[in-house]
Amino acid sequence: MDRLEALVAIAHLRLRLVMIERRPQLLEGVDMQIKRPIELAGLKGRLVRARQTEAAIAVTGERYDAALDAIDEAHGAAKAHVGELEHYGAELRKTVESMTGGTNGGPNDGASSSIASGDGGQVITSEPETGA
Template sequence: MDRLEALVAIAHLRLRLVMIERNPQLLEGTTMQIKRPIELAGLKGRLVRARQTEASIAVTGEGFDAALDGIDEAHAAAGAHVGELERLGADLRQTIEGMTGASNGGPNDGASSSTASGDGGQVITSEPETGA
């Protein structure tokens, strides 16, 4: 290519550029193939993998929520059961204290006392027992 042909080619390209700048609608009907960079080549596969990971995380989150709900229910049931046990313990303590007389101001210093059933039992006194 000699200088004259190069000048004509450059002038032709400049003319096309000016025409496109003044009339951008000239480009609307054309389809251009733009080569993708290498980084975008595997983008579709990455997006599919991201969607699968997102779905997997959602399933794991649902399982986690269900497990926490079960723990919360068990904790609430245990809390209610503790209250029942405390009430039962107080009732048993009151019954036992009523049977021993400790809560009624009965003797607890070793002096003899009679039992409600009358079957006796060992009575401890402060005086030593002498054998006859």
Template structure:
């Protein structure tokens, strides 16, 4: 059995179809905007990845530099300890009276 719609029911379909078409267009525009934003985020993420790599490299170079500066032993005393030769640490000045 075929149900034939009454004219009053069909009259509302035109506005509904127009509304649906406008909604489809609006969704397409929103989708394009969303894609543009995601593209910008991807570009910024790639730039940050490169920057992070540079920072890691700089940190490694700094660690190597500090390690080479701290590892060298010149035979002198370290903070009040005895020197590597066993002599007293620090400079001893004799013949001077404290006032």
């Protein structure tokens, strides 16, 4: 549609509007009953359901946020605990290495030690010694 056709169509619509304003009896013969589509018949129930769903989603969102906050707190505590364990492990390693001279306690040159030959030393087992 070019501009001239659009201008003519608009002029026709304006003319009809003026005619209806001046002679409203022209509309009396026209049945002006607007029918509602079947889709709109259950609209109220759908809107109520949508509001309920929205409220349920909000509650679920709040629960989700609370669960994530709890996970973040637990993760923060675990990170702090891991740091403490790493520090404790390093200190324990230093203590053990200082007791053994920085090695695992065995000779480095291939010679047998007094513990390896059975000349003393402490044997650690999982069973407690009985004083019998």
